Amino acid sequence: MFTRKSLLAFAGVLLVSGLFTGCDKKTPEASSDKSTTTAPKEGGTTSTKETATAGVGKAAEVARDASKKIKIVYIPKNTGNVYFDSVIAGFKKAQGELNFDFDVVAPAQADAAAQIPFIKQQIQQKVDAIAISPNSPDAVKPALVEALSKGIHVITIDADLTGNEEGREASITPMDFSLVGKSQIDLISELVGGKGEIAILSATTDAPNQNFWIKGMKETLKDPKYKDLQLVDTVYGNDQDQKSATEAQALLLKHPNLKGIIAPTSVGIVSAVRVVEASGKADKIAVTGLGMPNNLRKYVQTGSMKKFALWNPADMGYIGSYLLVGLVNGKIKPSVGGSFEAGSLKERKFGEKNGIIAGPPLVFDKSNIDQYHF
Amino acid sequence: MTSKGGIVTFLARFREVGILFFLALIVVLTTLKAPRFLQWDNLSSILLDVPLLIVIAMGMTMVIISRNIDLSVGSMMGLSAMCVGMTLRANPNLPIPLAMLVGILVGVLLGSINGTLIAFLRVPAIIATLGTLSIYRGIIFIISDGKSINSQDLPDALTFLAKPALTKLPLIMVMALVVVGLAHFFLRTQRTGRDIFAIGSNPNAARLRGVPVNKTLFLVFLLTGALSGLAGFMYTARFAFVDPAQAGTGFELSVIAATVIGGTDIFGGAGSALGTLLGCLLLGVINNALAITELNQMWQLAVYGAIILIAVYTDSLIRGRLGKAEKEGA
Numbered sequence: 001m002f003t004r005k006s007l008l009a010f011a012g013v014l015l016v017s018g019l020f021t022g023c024d025k026k027t028p029e030a031s032s033d034k035s036t037t038t039a040p041k042e043g044g045t046t047s048t049k050e051t052a053t054a055g056v057g058k059a060a061e062v063a064r065d066a067s068k069k070i071k072i073v074y075i076p077k078n079t080g081n082v083y084f085d086s087v088i089a090g091f092k093k094a095q096g097e098l099n100f101d102f103d104v105v106a107p108a109q110a111d112a113a114a115q116i117p118f119i120k121q122q123i124q125q126k127v128d129a130i131a132i133s134p135n136s137p138d139a140v141k142p143a144l145v146e147a148l149s150k151g152i153h154v155i156t157i158d159a160d161l162t163g164n165e166e167g168r169e170a171s172i173t174p175m176d177f178s179l180v181g182k183s184q185i186d187l188i189s190e191l192v193g194g195k196g197e198i199a200i201l202s203a204t205t206d207a208p209n210q211n212f213w214i215k216g217m218k219e220t221l222k223d224p225k226y227k228d229l230q231l232v233d234t235v236y237g238n239d240q241d242q243k244s245a246t247e248a249q250a251l252l253l254k255h256p257n258l259k260g261i262i263a264p265t266s267v268g269i270v271s272a273v274r275v276v277e278a279s280g281k282a283d284k285i286a287v288t289g290l291g292m293p294n295n296l297r298k299y300v301q302t303g304s305m306k307k308f309a310l311w312n313p314a315d316m317g318y319i320g321s322y323l324l325v326g327l328v329n330g331k332i333k334p335s336v337g338g339s340f341e342a343g344s345l346k347e348r349k350f351g352e353k354n355g356i357i358a359g360p361p362l363v364f365d366k367s368n369i370d371q372y373h374f
Numbered sequence: 375m376t377s378k379g380g381i382v383t384f385l386a387r388f389r390e391v392g393i394l395f396f397l398a399l400i401v402v403l404t405t406l407k408a409p410r411f412l413q414w415d416n417l418s419s420i421l422l423d424v425p426l427l428i429v430i431a432m433g434m435t436m437v438i439i440s441r442n443i444d445l446s447v448g449s450m451m452g453l454s455a456m457c458v459g460m461t462l463r464a465n466p467n468l469p470i471p472l473a474m475l476v477g478i479l480v481g482v483l484l485g486s487i488n489g490t491l492i493a494f495l496r497v498p499a500i501i502a503t504l505g506t507l508s509i510y511r512g513i514i515f516i517i518s519d520g521k522s523i524n525s526q527d528l529p530d531a532l533t534f535l536a537k538p539a540l541t542k543l544p545l546i547m548v549m550a551l552v553v554v555g556l557a558h559f560f561l562r563t564q565r566t567g568r569d570i571f572a573i574g575s576n577p578n579a580a581r582l583r584g585v586p587v588n589k590t591l592f593l594v595f596l597l598t599g600a601l602s603g604l605a606g607f608m609y610t611a612r613f614a615f616v617d618p619a620q621a622g623t624g625f626e627l628s629v630i631a632a633t634v635i636g637g638t639d640i641f642g643g644a645g646s647a648l649g650t651l652l653g654c655l656l657l658g659v660i661n662n663a664l665a666i667t668e669l670n671q672m673w674q675l676a677v678y679g680a681i682i683l684i685a686v687y688t689d690s691l692i693r694g695r696l697g698k699a700e701k702e703g704a
Contacts, residue, residue, distance in 0.1 A: 078619070079515065079520055080515045080518070080519065080520015080521070080618055080619070081520060081619070082520070082521055082522060085520070085521075108512070108515065109619075205671055205672055234671075235665070235671065236671045239620075240620070241613050241615065241617075241620065241621075242423060242661075243661075245419075245422075245423070245613075246419070246423060246661055246662060246665045247665050249415075249416070249419040249665075250416075250662070250665035250666040252415070253410050253413065253415060253416050253666055254410070254666060254668065267617075267620070270525075270615055274525075274613070274614065274615075275419075278536075278537055279415070294522070294524050295522070295524050295525075295615060297524065297525075297526045298524065298525040298526035298614075299525065301526070
């Protein structure tokens with residue numbers, strides 16, 4: 001946060017520099033002309049560094065030559081989704097460091113085409129940058145291409161426009177998905193002591209991420225290190241409470257010697273642990289997978305679930321902010337193999353097709369779960 | 375009462391006989407394929423799965439008998455589950471019966487909105503409840519700010535209601551059976567209950583005969599709301615997790631399916647609480663059977679739909695035969 005004194009200093013610097021340079025930069029929004037602009041200019045950096053919190057030095061450099069407050073809009077898949085609320089929290093954290101205008105708009109339901117009107121609206125309002133978690137790689141592409149053609153910077157967050165990468169400049173994915181399978185097997189192996197029957201409770205049979213991870217798990221299991229772990233079943237709960245519970249219950253019944261369940265989906269993992277706990281077998285059957293700390297906190301506290309994993313969604317919003325501000329300023333040019341500094345999260349690299357990986361899997365257990373609220 | 379027509383006539387008195395036959399068939403086939411089906415662990419998991427369905431389907435039975443439909447039951451259940459969850463999160467020491475009352479009252483309110491639209495403002499039920507389906511779902515998002523209720527927000531006394539380990543019959547199943555008993559009593563013996571059949575058979579004739587059509591319809595939707603509200607409370611106990619987007623979404627389709635399978639005439643005028651109970655059990659058994667028989671996962675949905683169609687067809691076939699036999703015997 002900036003103090004009143006520093007605001008005054010910025011305003012002064014802005015006024016002076018405005019006299020010299022005139023209003024030559026594109027105007028994102030008429031209203032932002034009138035607002036007290038705090039984007040640091042040349043010569044204003046000193047006061048930024050003095051007043052802003054630690055770790056903002058880079059911020060000042062990235063945002064240095066913006067004459068208008070940058071307007072970033074984030075379009076999550078749908079409103080009221082705690083997962084995306086965490087992404088938004090990441091944006092807001094970076095907003096405190098980089099000082100841009102930030103807004104979130106989204107449809108109520110995550111339908112393929114529902115985001116299109118929101119994208120069109122942002123194009124009309126001439127925002128500087130759009131970050132989107134697309135509901136469909138195909139449906140939103142034309143609208144995003146239009147945004148790009150109007151000079152708006154576009155990145156995807158969480159999900160990419162697979163096959164339609166020309167609709168965005170870069171993509172931030174939560175973690176290296178090729179590592180999910182292995183890390184899940186590592187977790188279950190640790191929990192069941194390296195041997196016994198295990199099963200997978202997945203979401204839907206056609207979910208690309210799920211199938212990719214399951215494939216990764218199966219490949220990991222070929223490693224002689226895991227020769228005593230047997231994958232005996234893979235079932236699908238369709239990401240519905242009821243169906244997931246029915247399938248989890250059936251797993252216990254079909255496989256009396258089951259030692260562990262991996263549920264790499266936030267709905268399935270809750271159902272699985274609840275079913276195992278209710279059947280009084282929590283000490284015999286380990287449940288792990290990918291899930292949200294809020295949904296599983298109680299089961300971790302009671303000991304029915306020892307460990308599970310996820311990434312930190314907030315990191316994606318945080319990195320996205322640094323990336324977009326840099327793109328708008330022209331400081332960051334996405335290129336495979338290139339990199340940029342994302343504030344306190346340090347350097348991030350552009351991988352294949354300008355994909356950026358937010359971070360390693362985060363394992364939650366009794367010791368750290370209370371630090372996370374999503 | 376007469377012994378003349380023998381067993382056939384006796385059976386024909388019960389609309390439910392076709393569905394009972396089919397339920398038995400599914401149970402036998404599943405047990406042959408997977409004997410573990412009959413283990414208590416498995417049966418108790420079915421008993422946990424069906425109570426929500428049963429409670430709302432009792433309301434839906436009345437609605438469909440009256441020649442109407444209520445598409446908003448899933449949203450009403452979700453909204454009342456959210457209200458119960460939020461109330462308990464704010465007041466962890468609230469007695470559980472009061473939490474149940476909160477759920478029912480929320481349902482009464484929502485159901486009476488449906489009833490007003492349909493009975494007094496004359497909006498066709500399918501349109502009115504299609505609208506409130508969205509509105510109620512929207513309100514879930516608004517009041518919850520889109521955040522879910524998680525297990526740590528709910529007292530153990532609540533989730534106890536849905537624990538099979540402690541009581542052989544989970545308490546939510548006991549509650550569901552009480553509701554079935556009341557619905558049966560209401561539809562069979564009460565004047566208002568009989569009026570619902572009259573309205574569904576012929577609304578104009580019912581009106582001419584002095585049946586208070588509007589009042590009765592209002593009551594039917596109010597009761598369906600109340601039952602959805604009760605189911606919302608049970609949902610919170612059962613899942614210990616209320617997700618605004620997910621709680622009850624699409625549930626109306628299962629409820630309508632169970633009701634129709636149970637022999638309620640989709641064109642109104644006929645149906646029974648016991649038939650619907652059997653319809654709910656059949657859906658529960660099918661869902662469970664599909665999971666434990668190791669049927670290929672890709673096939674589950676298609677097989678599920680096919681079984682429903684076969685069930686309804688077999689039922690109407692058997693009923694046709696018995697109806698004929700009864701006429702001949704009489």
